[in-house]
Amino acid sequence: MLASWLKSAALGALLALSPLATAGDSGAGVPAPVIQKGTGDKCVADTEYMRRNHMKDLKHQRDQTMHQGIRTKQFSLKNCIECHATPDASGQRTVLGKDHFCQSCHTYAAVKIDCFQCHSSKPEGNGAMHPIVSATDGPGSRTAASMRHHSLGKSPNLDSPISVKDFAGVLK
């Protein structure tokens, strides 16, 4: 009886000291992303929307800018960089670096992006003022649903579950 209690106590102590148990908040061994606050009061859309859809908006805007010369600021990559660039060790404002907002979150989500193989990671402006969003008004106050309508036009509701109808004629 005593021996089995001792054994389980020792196992508990071992577990408590093991790196897995002390890894911190996530507990799964993957460090949580570092979220650095960007310049300006708020993002161009609410956080919940941006988390789910920033990649779709960026890609949509990318094609519009390239092929149609549309250069609205809201979802332009250049505009993201203006606000989200933070100083690195040498003081240069950049969106690169393993502890930066972009990369740290993409590492957490196991996503590899290649935007910055071609696009400059450094902002053009000084980032002193948020270029398009003010504290009082601006698109940041819109709801996720209205934003989606605005940015994606007639595309399907991205949050709705995929139905068989969506693949009609594709999977058969």
Next chain:
Amino acid sequence: MNNFEQYRRRFLGGALATAGAAVMPGLVLVEVAHSRAPDEPVSSKNRWGLLIDTTKCATGCNECVTACSKENGWTQKEVYSPQDPQWIRKVELTHNSTGAKHSLPVMCQHCEEPPCVDVCPTGASFKRDDGIVLVDRHICIGCRYCMMACPYKARSLVHEDLNDTQLARMPRGKGCVESCTLCMHKIDAGDNTTACAEACPEHAILFGDLNDAGSEIAQRLAGHASREIRADLGLNTGVRYTGI
């Protein structure tokens, strides 16, 4: 605000809207030359082009090339090697029999029927509705077929890593083909000029809208003889030359 005040505001608002609707349909009070709004797509109403006066272009002057390099972030080396990026270059011509010399800049000629677009296997080479021929680097696979097809030798491939030296206004990347964009970022911003045209000390390069009969470029093209390089190919270039 009392009820009467609310009623008054609603009434005035309605009256103003009706007045606005009565003036607006089909009636433009003053036609103002305006630049495109940021959310307005480019259209075939415009066709951007250049007119280069080779009689003004000075032998040995390289200002347009330097300005292009600075504006778009590509670097020129002291001695050109065929693997270097080159968006614009100066060409010196000598007439075989008379010995007459000409100097002129050559860049992407922004053809109406661009051979580079014809041959591109991925659709990366394309012509924007306003006549600017571009490479969509998101789609380019670096096969260089367009470089072989271009009769003007206007395109180059980025062979080396750029190590984050690109400018925010002009993304560039290793493994992609690139060429003159007619400073589309300046056109989109409504600047109505290009870096080379701005930099030319002799004002030998004129930028403008070939479709706008009132523009200086269209009037000069209508009033003076001009030439396309390799006009025999029937590509209808957006870049025209006088004096050659």
